[in-house]
Amino acid sequence: GVGVVGELHDGDGQATVGEVLGQLQADEAASDDHGRAGRLDVVQAGDDRVFEPGLAELVENNVNEGRLSFTLDARDAIRNADAVFIAVGTPSRRGDGHADLSYVYAAAREIAEHMDGFTVVVTKSTVPVGTGDEVEAIIRKTNPNAKFAVVSNPEFLREGAAIGDFKRPDRVVVGVDDSEDGERAREVMRELYRPLFINETPMLFTARRTSELIKYAANAFLAVKITFINEMADLCEKVGADVQDVSRGIGLDNRIGKKFLHAGPGYGGSCFPKDTLALTKTANDAGSPVRI
Numbered sequence: 098g099v100g101v102v103g104e105l106h107d108g109d110g111q112a113t114v115g116e117v118l119g120q121l122q123a124d125e126a127a128s129d130d131h132g133r134a135g136r137l138d139v140v141q142a143g144d145d146r147v148f149e150p151g152l153a154e155l156v157e158n159n160v161n162e163g164r165l166s167f168t169l170d171a172r173d174a175i176r177n178a179d180a181v182f183i184a185v186g187t188p189s190r191r192g193d194g195h196a197d198l199s200y201v202y203a204a205a206r207e208i209a210e211h212m213d214g215f216t217v218v219v220t221k222s223t224v225p226v227g228t229g230d231e232v233e234a235i236i237r238k239t240n241p242n243a244k245f246a247v248v249s250n251p252e253f254l255r256e257g258a259a260i261g262d263f264k265r266p267d268r269v270v271v272g273v274d275d276s277e278d279g280e281r282a283r284e285v286m287r288e289l290y291r292p293l294f295i296n297e298t299p300m301l302f303t304a305r306r307t308s309e310l311i312k313y314a315a316n317a318f319l320a321v322k323i324t325f326i327n328e329m330a331d332l333c334e335k336v337g338a339d340v341q342d343v344s345r346g347i348g349l350d351n352r353i354g355k356k357f358l359h360a361g362p363g364y365g366g367s368c369f370p371k372d373t374l375a376l377t378k379t380a381n382d383a384g385s386p387v388r389i
Contacts, residue, residue, distance in 0.1 A: 101174075101182045101221075151260050175211040180285055182250075183208070183232070184221040187371075194374035196225050205232045209239035216245045217282045221252055223312050223372060225379045229272070229305040246282035248273045249305045251312035256366075268299045272308020313376040320373050321389055322357040323364045330360035 159165035168174050175181055185200035201222055208218055218236065220229055233247045249272030254262045271286050273279045283302060290300060303311070330340040340360045348355030364370070380387040 101184050148257065149259055150257065155260060171207050172211045175208055175216075176213045178212075178216060180217040180219055180248075180289060181208050181212070182219045182221045187222050187224055187375075189371040189374055193378060195378045196223070196371065196375040198224060198228060198231075201228065201232065202235055205235040206239050209236040209243055212236075212240065212243055212245060214244065215278075215281060216243070217248055217285045218245055219248045219250045219286075220309075221250055223251060223316075223368070223375075224249075224309055225313070225375055226306050226309045228309060244278070246273065246276075246278040247305065248282050248286060249308035250286065251308060253312075253315065264293070265296055266293065266298055268301055269293065270301050270303065270308050270311050272303050272305035272311075274305055313372055313379070316369055316372040317376050317387075319357050320364050320369045323359075323361075326358045326360050327363060 156165065183201055183204045185204055187196040187198060187201060189195070190197040201220070201224060205218070208216070212218075218232065220232060229247045229249050236243055236245060236247070249270075251270055253266065253268075253270075269290055271283070273282050273286070287300070290298070293300075326340070326344055329343055332338070333340040333343060344358040344360065345355070347353050348358050377387055
């Protein structure tokens with residue numbers, strides 16, 4: 098079985114698109130029990146309150162087939178799970194731009210309290226390099242006798258296309274340490290994503306810290322492409338060129354690709370701004386500032 102610790106509006110998509118996650122535990126960082134119970138009732142009634150094409154039907158089908166259930170009881174969601182996903186928010190921390198990991202660490206402590214038997218703890222949240230090490234330390238401190246492995250498994254889903262992106266991903270990245278428990282975790286993750294093998298989805302196993310950086314590097318690179326074409330748009334206005342034709346001209350190069358080359362107001366949303374800030378902070382802290 099698989100459990101997910103996270104916001105109902107985040108965990109829903111990640112649980113249902115896989116059609117393999119058994120239980121979803123509501124966010125312990127929510128304002129109060131009444132609010133969490135209310136959200137749980139909404140989801141159980143089939144109203145996911147999330148704009149994601151096909152999600153409501155996917156939730157309903159998997160609930161009816163007994164593959165998906167929801168609970169506010171952390172122990173119930175975690176104790177029998179082979180893998181528990183941490184899927185909580187990591188907003189920018191006020192003052193320094195670093196990712197706020199308080200929700201991730203709170204989830205790690207809660208998982209440690211309730212895990213029973215060997216458990217793979219999977220960080221799905223976007224987190225800075227080294228977070229997995231801290232999650233592992235928290236679990237060992239909270240439950241010294243726990244048998245577990247901490248894995249990084251970043252998501253690369255687009256809003257409005259999350260289900261399709263999950264079922265037909267470009268790649269699945271799994272970061273796990275090279276150890277006996279790490280090898281057990283590899284087998285659990287292989288089995289978890291086995292349905293995707295039919296589509297010949299590339300599954301990339303890396304070190305945990307490498308996996309954590311891949312997510313930030315991917316988002317930062319897409320942000321760079323957006324920023325670059327906007328700078329080319331400024332230049333086009335000065336020299337009398339057409340930025341749309343420039344975009345098409347360079348986008349037809351397979352080495353570059355046409356996506357994220359549309360001039361406009363710049364990047365925004367819930368991910369790119371905070372992730373680029375967090376990557377910049379991580380690089381500065383490591384003594385290797387990123388200048389692009």
